[in-house]
Amino acid sequence: MGAGQVEIGLVVNGRTERLLVDSRVTLLDALRERLALTGTKKGCDRGQCGACTVHVDGRRVLSCLTLVASAAGRRVGTVEGLADGDRLHPVQQAFLDCDAFQCGFCTSGQIMSAVALLQEGRTGSDDEIREQMSGNICRCGAYENIVAAVRTARRGGAAR
The missing domain is CATH 3.10.20.30 (Beta-grasp domain)
Incomplete structure (x- = not known):
């Protein structure tokens, strides 16, 4: 060494x-x-x-x-x-389904934050999701779709 x-x-x-x-x-x-x-x-x-x-x-x-x-x-x-072979993690799938990205540069960080906040149980409202995701910047401005993706993943039981 x-x-x-x-x-x-x-x-x-x-x-x-x-x-x-x-x-x-x-x-x-x-x-x-x-x-x-x-x-x-x-x-x-x-x-x-x-x-x-x-x-x-x-x-x-x-x-x-x-x-x-x-x-x-x-x-x-x-x-x-996150994915299990060819099966995407529910948050990854929700990001696709909700078109929660544009250029994609921030997407992996957004997804990792979303997975954590779902596990933490911090997704009670859209305002709470926005607050908890506020450390992740999207230069393209896909914020509403990102919130929708987190909400969709929450409804699908993505806190695994």
Whole structure:
């Protein structure tokens, strides 16, 4: 190991991964560059847009602000881990059904946030959905369709 290098183990989408990385590498960069999981997007790289949202131990985090070393020994979930083979996660399906995206750049972060807030039970009203999703920016302005998708997934029992 070189200076500043750390060896870490983490579970990504149910699979154990071992990485030797510089201690300053973010979870976002490790996912994209080391594990080729490119569904998580690098938007602002400042924690302001939510495009990089993933789950760590079931909680949503901004992977651009999270050092991969801090995820050692933890469970990380990305958008690639939601589907069950060819069967989309109910939130992914709802996003398709409700046309809740335009350019698609923010979609993976939006979906990961939606899955988490459904699991947290924070989808009682459209206003609550908007508030809970407010950390995810959609430059195209598909917000009403995103709220509709979360509402649709909630009605379909997507909190799995």
